[in-house]
Amino acid sequence: MKAYVTVMLKTTVLDPQGKTIQGALKKMGYKGVDAVRQGKFFELALDGGLDKIAAKAEVERIAREVLTNPVIEEFSYRLED
Amino acid sequence: MKAYVTVMLKTTVLDPQGKTIQGALKKMGYKGVDAVRQGKFFELALDGGLDKIAAKAEVERIAREVLTNPVIEEFSYRLED
Numbered sequence: 001m002k003a004y005v006t007v008m009l010k011t012t013v014l015d016p017q018g019k020t021i022q023g024a025l026k027k028m029g030y031k032g033v034d035a036v037r038q039g040k041f042f043e044l045a046l047d048g049g050l051d052k053i054a055a056k057a058e059v060e061r062i063a064r065e066v067l068t069n070p071v072i073e074e075f076s077y078r079l080e081d
Numbered sequence: 082m083k084a085y086v087t088v089m090l091k092t093t094v095l096d097p098q099g100k101t102i103q104g105a106l107k108k109m110g111y112k113g114v115d116a117v118r119q120g121k122f123f124e125l126a127l128d129g130g131l132d133k134i135a136a137k138a139e140v141e142r143i144a145r146e147v148l149t150n151p152v153i154e155e156f157s158y159r160l161e162d
Binding site: 006018036050067 | 113121
């Protein structure tokens with residue numbers, strides 16, 4: 001089973017990296033992009049021994065306790081067989 | 082419309098950052114994670130004036146030409162209204 005975790009800055013937190021990318025795109029002539037936000041993406045390959053419920057709990061714990069800084073970031077995830 | 086672009090190292094390319102995270106998780110006692118790969122995630126807010134086909138073309142161009150290093154990375158994306 002695989003887990004895909006996305007970690008983004010909270011929408012209330014300024015994202016200078018995203019702003020820079022947006023500015024660069026504009027200068028380079030790409031049209032139609034009003035805003036950019038950058039985040040991190042993690043692909044976790046899970047032990048086949050875990051059932052769906054255990055996998056969900058473990059991934060949530062890892063995302064919350066290790067992959068995310070809860071002060072400024074939030075995460076979402078999905079599981080796939 | 083929003084576009085979500087995920088950029089990952091190609092599977093043939095070693096991902097030391099992911100390896101480090103996996104090692105850390107193991108040492109910290111988290112069970113059931115066989116491998117970790119880390120990538121980047123971009124959320125693009127698109128101009129409302131673009132139709133779906135134009136948006137798709139523009140996002141693909143941006144992902145290919147700016148957000149991804151084609152030598153070592155590959156991207157995937159999805160559009161959402």
